[in-house]
Amino acid sequence: MNEQNMNKRPVSITILxxxxxxxxxxxxxxxxxxxxxxxxxxxxxxxxxxxxxxEPYSAMISEEQREMMLEGMKMxxxxxxxxxxxxxxxxxxxxxxxxxxxxxxxxxLHIYAISQLLLLINASFYLYPKQPQxxxxxxxxxxxxxxxMYYLYFKRMEILENPPQNPDQP
Numbered sequence: 663m664n665e666q667n668m669n670k671r672p673v674s675i676t677i678l679x680x681x682x683x684x685x686x687x688x689x690x691x692x693x694x695x696x697x698x699x700x701x702x703x704x705x706x707x708x709x710x711x712x713x714x715x716x717e718p719y720s721a722m723i724s725e726e727q728r729e730m731m732l733e734g735m736k737m738x739x740x741x742x743x744x745x746x747x748x749x750x751x752x753x754x755x756x757x758x759x760x761x762x763x764x765x766x767x768x769x770x771l772h773i774y775a776i777s778q779l780l781l782l783i784n785a786s787f788y789l790y791p792k793q794p795q796x797x798x799x800x801x802x803x804x805x806x807x808x809x810x811m812y813y814l815y816f817k818r819m820e821i822l823e824n825p826p827q828n829p830d831q832p
Contacts (some may be wrong), residue, residue: 671766671821675815678808679764682774690750696738697746704739705719737793745788752781768816775809 707710712735716728723731755777760772782802790798 670819672815675811678811679760682760682808683757683764686753686760689753693746693749693753697743697750697765700738700741700743701745703735707735708737742788745784748784748788749781751831752777752784756781763816766819770821771809771812771816774812778805778809781805 676759703712712732716731720728743779756774759770759772759774759777763774764770782805785801786798
């Protein structure tokens with residue numbers, strides 16, 4: 663894509679690209695942290711160390727909040743550690759796609775779309791079955807909206823670069 667067309671990128675697409683960039687970076691970091699932390703959390707829960715750690719904070723939180731935190735940690739400890747590895751790799755793919763799209767490269771859209779859909783599939787195998795309330799539908803809708811917006815942008819750029827020829831003109 664030439665520089666003239668790059669300047670025609672709508673502000674809304676630039677905002678979506680920046681948001682996707684931030685999301686990918688944040689999730690790469692958080693997935694790596696979870697990959698490292700979850701086995702330790704699981705071990706601490708089995709050894710009863712979590713109760714010891716939470717004891718000083720028991721005056722600041724209600725019993726209901728404490729139970730919710732423990733339930734969340736229990737759910738986390740039951741998630742296969744491969745989930746976090748796959749998440750990290752797929753978000754790296756998403757980041758690569760976003761960077762390529764930002765540079766005007768349409769293959770970035772394909773990389774981004776595949777990564778995002780595989781993220782949903784990964785969560786469907788490892789995460790959603792363990793959650794009492796699944797976020798799958800809202801995540802699917804958001805993913806499809808972002809992919810659709812990027813697709814429409816690249817389709818528009820394609821039309822601007824290669825306007826349809828009028829068959830009546832020589």
